Amino acid sequence: MSTKTADDTHRGTVTLKVFRYVPEEDEDSYFKEYSIERQEGMTVLDALIRIRDHQDPTLTFRHSCRMARCGSDAMYIDGRQRLACNTQIEDLDLSTPVQIEPLPNEDVERDLVVDMDGFYDRMESVEPWFQPDHEPETGDEYLQSHENRQNIDTVLDCIWCGCCSSSCNPAGNDDDFTGPAALAKAYRFFKDEREGDETRQRRLEMLNKSHGLWRCHTQFNCTEVCPKGISPTEAIMEMSKEAVKQKLRFWR
Numbered sequence: 001m002s003t004k005t006a007d008d009t010h011r012g013t014v015t016l017k018v019f020r021y022v023p024e025e026d027e028d029s030y031f032k033e034y035s036i037e038r039q040e041g042m043t044v045l046d047a048l049i050r051i052r053d054h055q056d057p058t059l060t061f062r063h064s065c066r067m068a069r070c071g072s073d074a075m076y077i078d079g080r081q082r083l084a085c086n087t088q089i090e091d092l093d094l095s096t097p098v099q100i101e102p103l104p105n106e107d108v109e110r111d112l113v114v115d116m117d118g119f120y121d122r123m124e125s126v127e128p129w130f131q132p133d134h135e136p137e138t139g140d141e142y143l144q145s146h147e148n149r150q151n152i153d154t155v156l157d158c159i160w161c162g163c164c165s166s167s168c169n170p171a172g173n174d175d176d177f178t179g180p181a182a183l184a185k186a187y188r189f190f191k192d193e194r195e196g197d198e199t200r201q202r203r204l205e206m207l208n209k210s211h212g213l214w215r216c217h218t219q220f221n222c223t224e225v226c227p228k229g230i231s232p233t234e235a236i237m238e239m240s241k242e243a244v245k246q247k248l249r250f251w252r
């Protein structure tokens with residue numbers, strides 16, 4: 001039986017080029033390079049933690065679950081929105097330093113930490129809570145068909161990481177645009193048969209406005225970067241189609 005030694009897991013070094021900015025100290029942001037030993041299975045988050053713990057305790061970033069569940073370590077890694085804990089160093093182009101920046105489209109608070117208040121406000125704006133317009137048909141529970149649950153299965157996985165909004169050009173240029181994450185969240189409730197037709201109609205009216213559904217350019221950026229495989233674009237397209245259908249019905 002062979003035993004794994006440190007040499008088996010040591011894969012040379014990797015250099016990270018990390019965005020730095022402390023508003024109280026720095027006039028401008030800058031990049032700082034760190035080289036560390038690369039280990040088998042190392043993620044970008046592992047590398048950042050190693051740097052913080054062994055080289056530079058001032059480096060600031062958010063993280064929590066380390067398993068793509070909490071959404072707190074979304075960053076712009078080598079030109080793409082990703083979760084640091086979900087990104088293997090080995091999957092990146094290591095011929096040049098790995099560039100790590102805060103999420104674009106959001107204000108930087110410090111180093112890799114961005115202000116997510118605007119993102120949360122957009123999420124809240126679609127009233128992301130269950131609002132049935134009737135009493136349950138039987139007993140105390142609202143029953144949902146298996147098929148209806150399956151329809152919203154993927155969207156339910158949203159972890160509020162903000163990767164999609166950060167990749168969305170209209171969201172970056174328009175603070176009033178509901179944005180892909182909130183529209184996908186709205187879809188989760190719009191499709192839930194337990195709320196009833198009245199709530200469904202009210203939800204559609206809430207989104208059927210120029211800074212809502214119609215601000216989307218359907219360019220799929222949000223869908224491409226979502227670490228949970230959600231497609232806000234398709235959700236938006238489906239709700240837009242429904243809004244158009246209703247308008248046509250009205251004019252008949």
Ligand code: SF4
Pocket residue numbers: 164167168169170171179180215216217218219220221222223232233236
């Ligand atoms: S598809 Fe729509 S919501 Fe998604 S990134 Fe493009 S414009 Fe934004």
Ligand code: SF4
Pocket residue numbers: 157158159160161162163164165180181184225226227228229230232
């Ligand atoms: S839809 Fe995807 S990218 Fe957007 S916040 Fe949710 S999990 Fe993150």
Ligand code: FES
Pocket residue numbers: 063064065066067068069070071072073074083084085086
């Ligand atoms: S640390 Fe929780 S999603 Fe990455």
